[in-house]
Amino acid sequence: MNFKIFIITFLRSFFLESLWNYERMQNVGFVFTIIPFLKSLYKDKFKLAERIKAHFGFFNTHPYLANLLIAITIKKEEEYSKGLIDSQEVIRTKTMLGGPIAAIGDRLIWSTWRVFCGMLVLSYLFLYGKYFYLKVNIWFVILFFLIIYNFVGHLPFRFLGIYFGYHYSKDIVQKLAKFELQKIVQVIRNTGVIILLISSFVYSSSLKDVKLILMFWSNILLSLFMSRKHAEVVIFYTVAILNFLILVILR
Amino acid sequence: MILSLNFLFLALISGFIHLDTLVFGQFMFSRPIVCGPIVGYLTGSFTNGLLLGAIFELLYISIIPVGIKIPSDSTAATIFSVVCGQITKCLALGVLLGVLVGWIYKYVDIFLRSTNSIMLSWVDNSKAELVVQRVNFLVIYGLVSSYLKTILFYLIFFPLISFIAVLICKTLIELNLVTADLIYLLPSIGVGIGLYHFTER
Numbered sequence: 225m226n227f228k229i230f231i232i233t234f235l236r237s238f239f240l241e242s243l244w245n246y247e248r249m250q251n252v253g254f255v256f257t258i259i260p261f262l263k264s265l266y267k268d269k270f271k272l273a274e275r276i277k278a279h280f281g282f283f284n285t286h287p288y289l290a291n292l293l294i295a296i297t298i299k300k301e302e303e304y305s306k307g308l309i310d311s312q313e314v315i316r317t318k319t320m321l322g323g324p325i326a327a328i329g330d331r332l333i334w335s336t337w338r339v340f341c342g343m344l345v346l347s348y349l350f351l352y353g354k355y356f357y358l359k360v361n362i363w364f365v366i367l368f369f370l371i372i373y374n375f376v377g378h379l380p381f382r383f384l385g386i387y388f389g390y391h392y393s394k395d396i397v398q399k400l401a402k403f404e405l406q407k408i409v410q411v412i413r414n415t416g417v418i419i420l421l422i423s424s425f426v427y428s429s430s431l432k433d434v435k436l437i438l439m440f441w442s443n444i445l446l447s448l449f450m451s452r453k454h455a456e457v458v459i460f461y462t463v464a465i466l467n468f469l470i471l472v473i474l475r
Numbered sequence: 476m477i478l479s480l481n482f483l484f485l486a487l488i489s490g491f492i493h494l495d496t497l498v499f500g501q502f503m504f505s506r507p508i509v510c511g512p513i514v515g516y517l518t519g520s521f522t523n524g525l526l527l528g529a530i531f532e533l534l535y536i537s538i539i540p541v542g543i544k545i546p547s548d549s550t551a552a553t554i555f556s557v558v559c560g561q562i563t564k565c566l567a568l569g570v571l572l573g574v575l576v577g578w579i580y581k582y583v584d585i586f587l588r589s590t591n592s593i594m595l596s597w598v599d600n601s602k603a604e605l606v607v608q609r610v611n612f613l614v615i616y617g618l619v620s621s622y623l624k625t626i627l628f629y630l631i632f633f634p635l636i637s638f639i640a641v642l643i644c645k646t647l648i649e650l651n652l653v654t655a656d657l658i659y660l661l662p663s664i665g666v667g668i669g670l671y672h673f674t675e676r
Binding site: 259357421 | 500524534536537538571577607613614616654668669671673
């Protein structure tokens, strides 16, 4: 894979879920991403069409780590074009690795990195107290969130995913396991909890009124308790309506 | 007339923001902490947009789109809460209605995604020389159809939800006074949810 194909594949990967569907999920975006590579590999239009249709089956993984799998498939496709492996092995590799890579991505990106970035920004806001929205530079908050999230956690995964996927191929999952991702996830999560608790303490103290401070911490405990069994929407309406009634009574 | 034009303008912007949730990039422009202030800026209250964006960011912090699970839509919830909050000047009411819209949008999204499968046979049954063009077309179709469907949703629900919000506000004149304190308590719900999310194993 030359540098031009590398960059085009990277850019096209942003369209991975453009026609997400229940039947084959990310298949359209996946094929769209690898078309420039397939074109460079197969000059015959009938062979090209055959390979595109072969790859048009089910594909689903984490969108940021998908590039890893896309590059692995590209490597396998190269081997197939040289007659080293059969078509079934290319498709099998793609389908088999989708699940484990999605699991890593969901845990590392969706439920840890994205949440941590959100907590970091919110904790920063809470440090300004009850009227944080009047005191902070709003453009700074927006840019801070987007830059930290995308330039540390998002774009490097997409960009380096192609490189590592192509060079390490199927061994990449084992190499990822050696990074002890679970420990990294745990450190990020613990840091998030500490930051959020400290900033919530600062925020609640800015409410001044003791009744409001008590209600604030009661809400946290109630939401924490309800989260074990209920969806966010149920928790929100229960606690909000309860708060509303208490405030009406207190008036 | 002016209100209708404002709704149209906001629907066009909202459709663009919604592309980020799934169909293009996922750069997180659609997260409440980003889209809240942006819509707030466009509707004339940058600061309220940030306040509501922060509340929704916390509330939906643990919601993740794993596999085929489609959660309540935090973007639609935030945008509607900012618009309703701005129209009625009652931010807590905006949040209450925003959460409801986020929940409704989830089902609209499920329906819209289910229609995408129909297009797949177009490539399956294609002639060899047309396969590449058809895949490219499907990507463009995905972007454009998603954008248009979202705009349609907003054009229907903006007037409807705003009407309900104004009606509630007029009926309960006292509401603004009571909810003035409520808005500062709402972040605590998200803190609880966030703490649970990060402490569960």
